[in-house]
Structures are given as structure tokens and as C-alpha cells.
Amino acid sequence: MTETRKFGENFYILDDGRVRQFLITGPEEALLIDTGFPDSGVYQAVKAITDKPVKVVLTHGDWDHTGGLGQFRECWLHPRDWHLVEGDVTLHPLQDGDVFTCGGYRLEVMEIPGHTYGSVAFFDRERKLLLPGDSVQKGGPIFMFGSHRNLDLYIESLRELRGLSGQVETILPCHHPCPIDFSYVEKNLEDAVALKKGALKGTKHPTLPCVSYRGRWTEFYYD
Numbered sequence: 589m590t591e592t593r594k595f596g597e598n599f600y601i602l603d604d605g606r607v608r609q610f611l612i613t614g615p616e617e618a619l620l621i622d623t624g625f626p627d628s629g630v631y632q633a634v635k636a637i638t639d640k641p642v643k644v645v646l647t648h649g650d651w652d653h654t655g656g657l658g659q660f661r662e663c664w665l666h667p668r669d670w671h672l673v674e675g676d677v678t679l680h681p682l683q684d685g686d687v688f689t690c691g692g693y694r695l696e697v698m699e700i701p702g703h704t705y706g707s708v709a710f711f712d713r714e715r716k717l718l719l720p721g722d723s724v725q726k727g728g729p730i731f732m733f734g735s736h737r738n739l740d741l742y743i744e745s746l747r748e749l750r751g752l753s754g755q756v757e758t759i760l761p762c763h764h765p766c767p768i769d770f771s772y773v774e775k776n777l778e779d780a781v782a783l784k785k786g787a788l789k790g791t792k793h794p795t796l797p798c799v800s801y802r803g804r805w806t807e808f809y810y811d
């Protein structure tokens with residue numbers, strides 16, 4: 589079941605132990621980043637915090653981020669991930685430079701393709717806060733196997749995020765420890781480059797159709 593904790597002014601973290609979402613509340617509407625698994629109970633958790641209309645934006649189209657969409661009925665998602673969404677949901681596009689404001693937060697969209705082709709990060713410059721979806725994590729595993737992912741693009745995107753050095757103090761990932769500091773952009777990048785070079789040792793995953801590769805800081809599930 590999803591548990592809620594207040595992280596900052598008008599800012600809540602929802603977490604069911606597998607994946608987390610972020611809720612920002614404003615006087616007229618609320619902004620929800622991601623919707624969890626179908627059984628995460630995100631809709632109920634959001635309704636327990638706010639009775640305002642909720643605008644849903646997604647970091648990417650993976651199942652553990654879109655699973656609760658059915659109850660919200662519409663969302664903003666990068667079009668390159670639209671094919672990943674199931675069910676009767678109205679999709680609106682988002683792209684580099686779009687801005688979503690709510691409750692004193694100003695989230696800029698940064699396209700960071702790789703983990704999925706439509707992955708984005710949300711960046712609040714003033715608060716030095718980065719919501720990278722699954723693309724930056726402490727430890728991982730970061731899922732990089734399957735046809736809707738691309739390691740070259742992922743490396744490029746991490747290099748772009750590295751350009752935010754000095755402008756980000758807090759990273760809120762959707763999996764594993766949270767918050768984490770900016771050094772994990774560099775750590776994930778170092779390990780992704782090693783993976784690309786074939787420098788990491790792999791072990792076949794017991795159940796998933798992938799190989800587990802362990803870098804110095806990060807584990808990747810890769811083909």
C-alpha cells in the first residue's frame with residue numbers, strides 16, 4: 589500500500605515500497621508526477637491529501653509509472669512513450685522546455701531519452717530540485733533491456749544532465765534511496781559508459797530476459 593510523507597512545502601512523496609510518485613498541491617489544482625502500479629493505490633492516496641483537480645504528468649511510459657492512469661483518465665507524457673500506455677486514457681504531449689507550475693514549484697521539462705525513448709526529467713531551477721524518473725538512481729538496477737530502451741541515448745542524456753552541475757542539490761528518483769545527491773548523475777554515467785564498452789561482468793538474470801551487469805556504483809539490467 590502506498591504511504592505518504594510530506595517532503596517540503598506543498599510537496600508529498602508517495603511510496604509503496606516498489607515505486608514512488610510526487611504530489612504538489614496548489615490552491616486551485618494539484619500536480620501529480622507518475623501514477624505507480626495498478627495496485628499501488630495512488631488515486632486513493634492523492635484523494636486523501638487533496639480534493640482539487642489533479643493534473644498528471646509522467647516521467648516516462650513504463651508500467652510502474654502509468655499503472656494508475658485509468659482513474660485519472662488523462663495525462664501529459666512525451667509522445668515517444670505513448671505506445672506504452674494501455675487503456676482509455678487521454679494523452680497530451682510534453683516536450684523540452686515545457687513548464688508546469690503548481691504550489692510555488694516551477695518544473696521545466698528536460699528530454700532525457702534512453703531508459704525509454706520518451707523519458708523526461710522535471711527540473712525546478714529555483715529550488716535546485718531534479719525529478720529524473722528512473723534515469724538517475726542510487727544502486728539500481730536500472731532497466732536498460734528491451735526494444736523501447738537505448739543505451740547510447742541514455743549516455744547522451746546523462747551527459748546533458750551532468751551540465752546541471754552546481755544547479756541541482758536534490759535528486760528525487762522513483763526507485764531505491766531518495767533523496768540522493770547530484771554525484772549519482774556522474775556515477776550512473778561512469779557505469780553506463782563502462783557497460784557500453786563491454787567492461788562490466790554480466791550474470792544472466794534468473795527470471796527476467798536480461799543480464800545483470802554490476803558497475804562500480806550502479807547495476808544495469810541489459811540485453
Ligand SMILES: [Zn+2]
Nearest residue numbers: 650652722762
Ligand atoms: Zn520505474
